[in-house]
Amino acid sequence: MPLGQLLVDGLAMGACYGLFGLAVVIIYKTSEVLNFAAGETAMVSTFVAYHIMVISGYNFWIAFVVALIFVGILGIAIEYFFLRPAKNPTLLGLIVITIGAQMLLMGMASWKWGAEQKQFNIPFSYKVTHEPISGFIVSEWAIAVFVVAAAVMTFLYFFFKYTKIGTAMRATQQNKHAAKIMGIKTDRVFAFSWAFSSIIGALAAMLLSAKNILDPGFMMESFLRAFASAVLGGLMSIPGVLIGGFIMGLVENFFGYVMPAWKPITAFVVIVLVLCVRPSGLFAKHWVKKV
Amino acid sequence: MRLNKVMLVMLVAFCAVTLTAYEGLAQKAGFDDKEIRIGQWGPQTGPAAPWGAVARGTKVIFDLANEEGGIHGRKIRYFIRDDQYNPSQTMAGVRDLVDRQGVFAFVGGVGTAPGLAVQQYLKQKKIIWTSVCTGAKGFYQPHNPYLWGVWVLYEDDGSIITKFLVEKKKFKKIGYLYQNDDWGADAMVGIKKRLKTYGMELVAAVPVEPTERDLSSQIARLKASGAEAVIGMVAPTSAAIALRTAVSVDFHPQWIHSYNLTDFMLMNHITDGLWAKEGVMTSAFTEDIFDTRIPIIKKYTDAAKRLYPQERWGIFFAAGIVVAEPLVEALKRTGRNLSTQAVANQLNNLTFQGMGPKIKWTAKNHRPPRELRIWQCGPKGEVIVVQDWSVNELPLSF
Numbered sequence: 001m002p003l004g005q006l007l008v009d010g011l012a013m014g015a016c017y018g019l020f021g022l023a024v025v026i027i028y029k030t031s032e033v034l035n036f037a038a039g040e041t042a043m044v045s046t047f048v049a050y051h052i053m054v055i056s057g058y059n060f061w062i063a064f065v066v067a068l069i070f071v072g073i074l075g076i077a078i079e080y081f082f083l084r085p086a087k088n089p090t091l092l093g094l095i096v097i098t099i100g101a102q103m104l105l106m107g108m109a110s111w112k113w114g115a116e117q118k119q120f121n122i123p124f125s126y127k128v129t130h131e132p133i134s135g136f137i138v139s140e141w142a143i144a145v146f147v148v149a150a151a152v153m154t155f156l157y158f159f160f161k162y163t164k165i166g167t168a169m170r171a172t173q174q175n176k177h178a179a180k181i182m183g184i185k186t187d188r189v190f191a192f193s194w195a196f197s198s199i200i201g202a203l204a205a206m207l208l209s210a211k212n213i214l215d216p217g218f219m220m221e222s223f224l225r226a227f228a229s230a231v232l233g234g235l236m237s238i239p240g241v242l243i244g245g246f247i248m249g250l251v252e253n254f255f256g257y258v259m260p261a262w263k264p265i266t267a268f269v270v271i272v273l274v275l276c277v278r279p280s281g282l283f284a285k286h287w288v289k290k291v
Numbered sequence: 292m293r294l295n296k297v298m299l300v301m302l303v304a305f306c307a308v309t310l311t312a313y314e315g316l317a318q319k320a321g322f323d324d325k326e327i328r329i330g331q332w333g334p335q336t337g338p339a340a341p342w343g344a345v346a347r348g349t350k351v352i353f354d355l356a357n358e359e360g361g362i363h364g365r366k367i368r369y370f371i372r373d374d375q376y377n378p379s380q381t382m383a384g385v386r387d388l389v390d391r392q393g394v395f396a397f398v399g400g401v402g403t404a405p406g407l408a409v410q411q412y413l414k415q416k417k418i419i420w421t422s423v424c425t426g427a428k429g430f431y432q433p434h435n436p437y438l439w440g441v442w443v444l445y446e447d448d449g450s451i452i453t454k455f456l457v458e459k460k461k462f463k464k465i466g467y468l469y470q471n472d473d474w475g476a477d478a479m480v481g482i483k484k485r486l487k488t489y490g491m492e493l494v495a496a497v498p499v500e501p502t503e504r505d506l507s508s509q510i511a512r513l514k515a516s517g518a519e520a521v522i523g524m525v526a527p528t529s530a531a532i533a534l535r536t537a538v539s540v541d542f543h544p545q546w547i548h549s550y551n552l553t554d555f556m557l558m559n560h561i562t563d564g565l566w567a568k569e570g571v572m573t574s575a576f577t578e579d580i581f582d583t584r585i586p587i588i589k590k591y592t593d594a595a596k597r598l599y600p601q602e603r604w605g606i607f608f609a610a611g612i613v614v615a616e617p618l619v620e621a622l623k624r625t626g627r628n629l630s631t632q633a634v635a636n637q638l639n640n641l642t643f644q645g646m647g648p649k650i651k652w653t654a655k656n657h658r659p660p661r662e663l664r665i666w667q668c669g670p671k672g673e674v675i676v677v678q679d680w681s682v683n684e685l686p687l688s689f
Contacts, residue, residue: 002515005540009507115340117528117561126539127563139539211539212504212532213561221504256508261471263508264500 001257004135010253011246012142013225015149016208018245020226021233022152023201025241028230029173030193036098037078038226039219040105041198042205045071047113049206050120050214060123064206068199075198076191084187109216120214122206145207149242152200156238169193225252228267231274234284243283321395321418322365322629327622329353330370330388331614332381332409333401339376341527341557342401345424346371347602348611349398351595356619363627370394376401378408385409389416396420396634399614403427403473413437419634421621422614427473431658432689439638439652440659441576441614445474445524447661447683448549448574449481455665455678456520456547457489464494466518466544468509468533470525471498478524478549480688488685494518499529506536514542523548531561538565547572550663554606559672567672574663577646579674580609587646609646616645648680658687 020042027035035041049067052058082101086093124144131137160166171179172189180186208222225248233244248270256263274281321328333346353367361367370392372384381400388394389412396419400406403425413420414435422441423430426448431440456462467482469475475498486492495516497509510533513521521544523530530552537543546569552558553573559566581604583589591612595604602608621637622629639654648660665678 002511005511005514006508009511009540013505013507110336110340115336116557117341117531119561119563121563126535127565129539129541131541137540141539208504211535213528215528217502218504221502225505252505253508253511257512260509260512261498264503 002135004133005137006253006257007250008136008138008142010250012145012249013253014229014246014249015145015242016204016245017222017225017229017248018233018242019145019149019152019207020201020204020222021230021241021245022156022238023197023204024223024226024230025235025238026169026193026197026200028235029238030169031083031172031190033083033094033098035197036095036223037101037105038197038201039205039223040102040109041071041074041078042201043216043219044074044105044109045198045202046120046205046209046214046218047109047216050118051113053121054118060121067206068202071198071202072195075194075196078198079191079194084190106216113216115216118214120206120209122210124210126211141207141211148203148207152203153239153242160238165189165192224267228270230281231271232281234281237281237284240281240283244281247282321393321631325365326368327362327365327396327629328368328370328388328392328394329615329618330372330385330392330394330397331399332372332374332384332397332405333399334376335371335373336375339401342376342424342607343373344602344605344607345399345401345611345614347599348595348608349615350611351591351598352612352615352619354598355594362619362622363625363629365629374405376405378404381405381408382412385412389413389418394418395631396618398422398618399424399611401425403429406430410435410438417631419618419631419638421618421638424610424614425474426477426659428477428687428689429473434655434657436657437635439617439641439657441617441647441650443550443574443576443648443659443661443663444481444687445477445549446481446484446687448663449478449522449524450485450683450685451481451663451681452522452547452549452574452665453482453485454683455681456522456545457486457491459678460520460545462520462545463491464517464519465491466495466497466513466516466521467493468497468499468513468521468523468525468529470529471500474549475524478522481683481685482522484685484688499525499533501526501529503529504532506533507540509533510536510540510542513537513544514540518544520545520547523552527552527554527558527561531558534562534565534569534571538569543569545570545572547574547665550574550576553577553666555666555668555672555674556603556605559668564672567668567670570667570669572665572667572677575666575674576648576663577606577609577613579666579676580604580606580646581674591646613645613647616647617641617643617650620645 023038045067048070049063052063078101082097124140126139126141128140129137168184168189172186229245229248230241233240252266255266331346333343334340335343353369357366374381401424406423421439426442426445497512553575578585620643624637625633642651648662662680662682667675667677669675
């Protein structure tokens with residue numbers, strides 16, 4: 001068994017899942033909405049970056065910044081036009097709304113850029129490889145993934161702990177009504193958290209498509225993995241999600257190596273097992289409401 | 292008075308039903324003095340849309356026939372139904388074409404699952420259907436008197452590729468990356484049967500689900516097996532991801548894929564040039580569609596440029612011509628006295644080669660040809676023919 005390779009590949013993919021899982025968790029933490037449109041929002045932003053690079057001819061970094069600004073606005077638009085108008089929505093109602101947004105975004109991407117597969121390149125190529133230890137081949141793409149995941153994680157730590165908006169987001173998550181009484185504009189917090197999570201999702205999507213393929217369906221499978229990572233780490237724990245992503249990537253890679261035919265169901269098995277054994281995930285505190 | 296009203300409503304309803312039925316009956320023949328109606332389904336939208344070019348490519352050959360005054364004075368009226376690669380939508384489209392438009396025949400039709408969804412219906416309706424776009428054996432077992440195959444069986448595909456790798460390229464360790472469905476399973480039968488004749492076995496056989504986007508573990512397994520060559524029976528997206536992942540871990544076997552991946556332009560684009568750099572090979576079921584020195588290729592290339600300049604001349608678009616050629620030939624040979632049986636008789640005795648492989652159908656054998664070529668993607672993305680038409684001489688497993 002090529003232990004080193006499975007380890008490196010598993011951790012790199014796991015970092016992508018964890019990063020994308022963060023996008024799901026930030027919205028869930030703030031508004032308790034499971035955003036099923038997260039994958040497609042990220043997919044559209046990658047297409048925007050692709051469009052700016054390939055069709056308009058600008059360099060990657062310009063495309064990258066414009067795509068991040070675009071996806072932030074898109075996140076706010078989804079929250080403002082789709083979720084905010086819903087009056088006293090149930091959990092199922094919110095899920096259906098995000099599924100509707102998902103279908104709309106996918107249809108728009110297919111219409112605008114077509115269903116044919118495209119390549120999306122970032123400056124950190126999967127083709128350039130290093131072998132620091134025998135059997136551990138690390139591509140520049142994988143290094144970029146680790147660096148971005150570490151940077152985002154560090155940023156989130158300081159953001160939630162030391163910034164006003166981060167504290168407001170935590171307060172809104174803990175008690176929306178109390179936060180309102182304390183003068184926090186919760187509607188703005190929700191809009192900000194949608195923008196913020198969409199930007200993190202877009203980062204993950206750009207990294208994933210640089211290794212794989214860009215087409216309107218490319219984030220569907222990754223969303224499932226990211227969701228499994230979030231459930232595994234705990235939907236309320238930000239570091240837990242990233243660790244959940246790493247575990248998910250490793251489990252999937254090792255399991256896929258030994259029993260490749262069963263690899264696609266790994267994410268489902270993880271979700272079911274965690275929900276049965278520890279519903280709040282490995283790293284989130286299990287709250288029991290006492291009456 | 293009330294009874295009269297009820298009677299009147301019933302009479303109107305009866306007339307409507309009768310007229311509709313009459314219209315259906317009138318169109319059932321599928322042709323009249325001026326036109327022959329032919330249909331095809333294919334994904335024009337949705338994730339499989341790149342394969343939808345097949346249905347659009349067919350327009351070229353029908354338009355050419357119509358420009359020449361039609362076939363024995365009858366113009367071809369061609370219908371396309373977008374099924375989004377969804378079998379339930381295939382059925383809806385086919386029923387519409389058969390029951391409402393009254394088509395005479397179908398050509399092509401992309402995909403195993405969409406084809407299987409309408410197979411029995413078309414057979415019951417005795418509608419002629421040539422060249423379903425899949426090499427799954429399920430279409431020819433049992434014998435369907437109204438279906439004639441052009442798309443080479445996947446079992447033959449696997450066998451011909453393996454023979455090439457072992458006999459011509461002298462590879463000793465062959466791995467297999469396959470889509471976990473009938474396609475991969477059918478081809479595996481051909482591969483294993485061929486390897487057995489050399490006393491060899493696959494060093495690794497690794498399945499892939501078409502929706503999977505991370506193939507790290509599959510590639511790790513193939514690399515660990517020591518495979519010198521890897522046969523791929525996977526969709527374009529999976530093939531591209533597999534190649535990218537292999538390069539990212541310094542794994543450079545000789546990749547050779549099925550004939551469904553002969554669109555080198557597309558594959559080279561989505562693999563960032565790796566398709567050419569790694570010299571990927573595929574089996575192929577046509578002449579080199581870019582070699583305009585071949586008269587038939589020049590004829591169709593010129594026509595496609597003139598009639599549909601907005602379309603890319605790729606393998607799927609060209610395949611639309613391949614699937615329709617035998618039916619056009621049979622219609623020409625049938626003459627003015629057209630009927631389903633008359634055309635079926637011609638197809639049952641058809642020996643023909645157009646842009647695709649050589650067809651030889653008999654009343655008892657409607658199976659597709661058993662020959663393929665092998666192409667390699669050259670350094671500039673061009674086609675290099677590394678082996679001309681080669682027949683699988685081993686008996687089929689069914």
